[in-house]
Amino acid sequence: MKKKAKALSLALAGVMMLSLAACSGKAPEKTEAPADTTAAQSSESAGGTETTAAKTADGKQYKIGVLQLVQHTALDASNKGFIQALDDAGLNYTVDQQNASGDQPTCQTIASKLVNDGDDLILAIATPAAQAVAGATSEIPVLVTAVTDPAASDLVESNDMPGGNISGTSDLTPVKEQISLLKKILPDAKTVGILYCTAESNSEIQAKMAKEAIEAAGMTAVDYTVSSSNEIQTVVTSMVGKVDAIYAPTDNTIAAGMATVAMIANENKLPTICGEDGMVKAGGLATYGIDYYELGYLTGLQAVKILTEDADVSQMPIEYLPLEKCKLSVNEETAKALGIDLSGLK
Template sequence: MKKTKKILSLILAGAMMMSLTACGGKTEESKSSSTETTTAQATTEGAATTGEKTADGKQYKIGVLQLVQHTALDAANKGFIKALDDAGLNYVADQQNAAGDQSTCQTIASKLVNDGSDLILSIATPAAQAVAGTTTDIPVLVTAVTDPAASDLVASNDAPGGNVSGTSDLTPVKEQISLLKKILPDAKTVGILYASSESNSEIQAKMAREAIEAEGMTAVDYTVSSSNEIQTVVTSMVGKVDAIYAPTDNTIAAGMTTVAMVANENGLPTICGEEGMVKAGGLATYGIDYFELGYLTGQQAVKILKDGDDISKMPIEYLPADKCKLSVNEETAKALGIDVSNIK
């Protein structure tokens, strides 16, 4: 009888060990699936474990909400992380990507707040609005936002007055339209392509209309409500405009290969808001460096976390003019039969 009890005890102990092992495996899998959302995300998480210990030995928890994956926003994210690493900050970054969906932005924003983040980085206007609307206590830095004040994120760009500050990606729209006119001196009508759901783009579209009219051309708006409409809308521009201007719009940037495919096949040159869009098939731009923009935001994060700076008194910062650069897609120019040698 005692022998039987001993055997039963051994079997029970073994079953308990198997149960504990299985539970541990599920926890690790859940952690992995929640953090490795994108390729860029996996890269920044690796960097997040390399920070040196601060004087008090504290490890900061930083939440990152990126609206969608595309070249410019990825670069801003990497620049932010590089600034933290260069400052020797001890931190862990919870990287999250909303894949361009506003409701997902809200869900992730709530998660980052509930997780007790010490600071949250929001990349692009919809992501910033989601986070800013979820917390008034946690410091929130924004980047890749054209005008934080106009997007109701801060009281004013000079004096935010709350828990939100960051950097603006206000692009040199006037100079970009001048570039368009220089490359295409005979252009009469320019189609402005952007997503109607992005306040960031509405601001740039207004600036573009003014600049286009100042150059003696006519501006016509062409908007999409989602990426699914890009091909149809760009096709509708054929024969009606002489060129396309696409600002730093996240929906258009993420779908730039589709824009370029239709536009280039139909002889429509596209002047873009940033370099990544040019690499994806656009003709040219004169724009900011998003890695440098993210780096500038990361320096703000260090001032808040390490130096104790008051975010409410931290003005929105802008990249200096010398951080803007000319980018030309030579292959696109050749395909369109356009000579770009006079703009270099």
């Protein structure tokens, strides 16, 4: 009798839920991250997006805020991977997707909004976005991704033991291996220009690592920096005739403006080795880099532990993708335009 009564209760509850859905006029919508071709803009600039995942058995629903610095392939992929991990875990949540369009003041405005909304967890994608959220809350659990060195960026006490309300994943790329790739493709290269944005601590760390690797390989490294995307065309043009190759790390400003970099570099037969696959697809020559979708997925798994297992974010180490997760990526069209044979790399 107890089993029959329980079954009847569940059936009646199901009917009531269906009736409520019919009254609302729509069923719950499953969450999706922004597609590679469309960014979810901030509510201040272009309207944020908020969607709801299907309900799970425990009925608890979590509010998650996402602040992405800018739209480009790598950050979009990490966003998508994060959301997929939540879905695969069957998490019941709403997500407020916000994009700052590369503007730091907008990052701060959005960070304050997400904190004031009382989110259960905030994801910050890229270093400037993470710094904005870190400055807005010391209580809400915050996960960061696409940040090279959270400790060096003053986001955590240490990468092994964050010690506060922030943890996440690092997109530290195999810089030494990328410079080795450059040397293999361009054995006669003598001078390498390192192209990055000085506004990103993430990039300064990689630039220093690249300089050490370039000099260790017997070449000369020269920094070419921009403070904003408006300077990319001028700076890249100034590199022509002065360097034999360009190295561009996983810099968000350069990645977003990679089409401009490639246009000038390729027209002047100047090969560009990039920090990540999206930059190669945008016209760079090659990279040996991490998979940002996998990085975002790893961050999503951390979120699940925090929300459903009460994992202590202060004790959660910054995680990294293993070297075997890195992959070679080449742009055959760019190689053809530059007259470079990459067949030996396959």
